[in-house]
Amino acid sequence: MGTWGPGQTESMHESLRLGRVRGIDVGINWSVLVIGWLLAWALADGEFPALAPGYGDVTYWLVAVVAVVFFFGSLLAHEVAHSLVAQRAGVRVVRITLWLFGGVSQFETEAQTPETELRIAVAGPATSLLAALVFGLVAVGIDRVGGSALGVAVAGWLSVVSVVLAVFNLAPAAPLDGGRVLHALVWRSSGDTAHATKVATDWGRRFAYLLIALGVLVLAAGYLDGLWFAFLGWFLLTAARAESTQALLHGALAHLAARDVMTPNPIVAPDTAAVATLIKDWFLVRHCSVFPLADQSGTISGLLSLRQVRRVPTHERDHVLGRAVAVPRAQIVTAAPDDPLPSVLEHMGHASGSEGRTLVFNGDQLVGIISPSDIQRALDLAALRNLPAGPDRS
Ligand SMILES: [Zn+2]
Structure with missing residues (x-):
């Protein structure tokens, strides 16, 4: 998942610095290491042996680690795309952090026009779709030249995951990218950014409740994966609430000197x-x-x-x-x-x-x-x- 905006929660700042891209600090939150390990485990122990049977445990693990690194790399590319488009439009970008639920780009200022906001929002999912296309072509290529079934499985998995990432992020719910798109469109048609924020964060809350309900249902059906949806929903709910409160305060004080x-x-x-x-x-x-x-x-x-x-x-x-x-x-x-x-x-x-x-x-x-x-x-x-x-x- 990728979100971006001016306000972020404190927990994200505890991160390991990776480096700088055009003056933007890029870091990884400690939670990513845990998630990466869980993901590698799931891939090495379940996904890849099922997709491409017949290899040794060590091979599955090595390939799983490579897949996870590429996965985080594509998450990062998604965030960098948001940030570079933002920077070009004059928005100050402070840092990009990969954490528990994906990437977060922190901006110091906001988009000045709905068109700018729209471009920044779309850049991330577009990059994820591009990554999906590249991984997909690699999978097809390996298959065509008669390469290893495991290679096809890895590239194929990365391609599917990138599509899922792009589609999930396009849900019209703030603070997801689709929520920014919704905000920009309402802003453009009504000229009222406060109203646009209300619409986008209202949908953000509905989407979050939907995820939490889904998580509970999946849990009730006996799958621990439900916990993941519930957590994600809770995180989105918190973020959508913080955003609508911030916008209200900003609106209430904006006309004062x-x-x-x-x-x-x-x-x-x-x-x-x-x-x-x-x-x-x-x-x-x-x-x-x-x-x-x-x-x-x-x-x-x-x-x-x-x-x-x-x-x-x-x-x-x-x-x-x-x-x-x-x-x-x-x-x-x-x-x-x-x-x-x-x-x-x-x-x-x-x-x-x-x-x-x-x-x-x-x-x-x-x-x-x-x-x-x-x-x-x-x-x-x-x-x-x-x-x-x-x-x-x-
Ligand atoms: Zn994004």
Whole structure:
């Protein structure tokens, strides 16, 4: 299976790096080694002896390992195709990871037009079909020249699996490729990407439930393979849900600017004060957990949080200055009042050293501060205004 998109789950990042293709990190998740081994076992012990009887165990195992390597290679080709088409269309691709259920390409930006999205989505399955054709021709070729039956079996198996991969991925269910195709088509005809996301993720959920139900039926019939379908369905369900939530949040905040959510005119503390003074006269009496610090000319020089002052040992608080432990100005995330909120959020997400805060400047003048609770409040208000029944949890 192959999926692609901006948001991915954390578990995929634990991977073994294979290398780089045009600036894109390519890695393999540890789960792939387990899956590869299970697959090789199934092929060496069942599939290949049935298709081409009469060889030794070692031969079956060697050939099975080669087949699995080619299989993962074709999965990788599928993902690389998505990524290269995306890159050519100006989408930033961060990494490709092979993991439990196939490949995942992680993009930092999204397709700008439905046509681009369509091309990126179709590139993967098209590559799988091409691989199927090549493997199929190899199988026919080996057969024609009277080559080994095992060679025909391996190439034939790879060809069939590649077709299955392409067809499965074309199911019109986000986050599968077919779901992206559906999204692009609805987007093109309606001009509304939020509506397109709803349609594609709704189908994604239906498809996932179908897979889970199928898995349970197969399990009930006594085949352990059902577990695989159920797992896959559960994974798709999680991914489809995450995507629709993300789209809702994005939609709710998209029309806001930094000035709409910031807490205006934050209280500023002097950067020449000692930590003890700052605790006594600022943190304890004014209900803030973060203060911008200003030098004597009034220029903002740092950002001091409760977390940082608590790290200063009690006996040192009288002579350590606030500015010595504060986030220096250069590391503070800043925004202009009219900056769109999604881009502000993106910056906040990437910066770790700014205590989760963004300072809003109008020219040189500090006019506001944005904290995670400001974002939360904006989300809650957006939910009140736009979604009468609360956030979509269906
Ligand atoms: Zn794909």
